[in-house]
Amino acid sequence: MGRQLHVRKGDNVIVIAGKDRSYKERRRQGTVIEAYPKSGRVVVEGINMQIKHQRPTQKAPQGGRVQRPGAVHASNVMLVCPNCNQPTRTRRRLRQQTRVRVCTKCGRDID
16 A cells, blocks of 8 residues: 655655765755655665666667666655755645645745
């Protein structure tokens, strides 16, 4: 059973847990490339980089090792509010019969 995530594709997020965890002096952040609500995971550019060994083909005769971002659990990332530029939790509010995400720090709509 899937559930709604607090982040969506295109959101700017920081990593708060795991090997790419951010510290105050160096915040590891990136944009969500893909979101998988069923498994509760997201793919963030530049985070959890994995090496895939590519076999040589006619399209790519060189082959070799290709780096690509792997999925991390959605609970390990925190949304960065586009308005106040702070890492924040979100609340949901009804606006014109639709639910919108709201920043808990500045109170403005995110969507």
